[in-house]
Amino acid sequence: MSQEALAFDAEVDRSYISGIEREAFNPTVDLLEKLVEALSIDVGELFNVPRGAAAKPNP
Numbered sequence: 221m222s223q224e225a226l227a228f229d230a231e232v233d234r235s236y237i238s239g240i241e242r243e244a245f246n247p248t249v250d251l252l253e254k255l256v257e258a259l260s261i262d263v264g265e266l267f268n269v270p271r272g273a274a275a276k277p278n279p
Contacts, residue, residue: 221259229258 223241227234231254239245247255256263 226255226258230254 223234223237227237230237230251232251236245240247252263252266256266
């Protein structure tokens with residue numbers, strides 16, 4: 221999913237999504253709720269850390 225699509229679905233600015241990916245911004249709980257709804261995932265999935273030698277996902 222593109223930043224633009226996620227931003228549109230979560231009703232936030234694309235630059236804010238970019239800032240979250242770059243770890244420049246910390247999302248609020250309200251925004252996390254919007255993001256998980258837009259992504260159709262459980263909030264816990266946002267906090268999963270890859271195991272062992274698994275590569276870090278590309279932003």
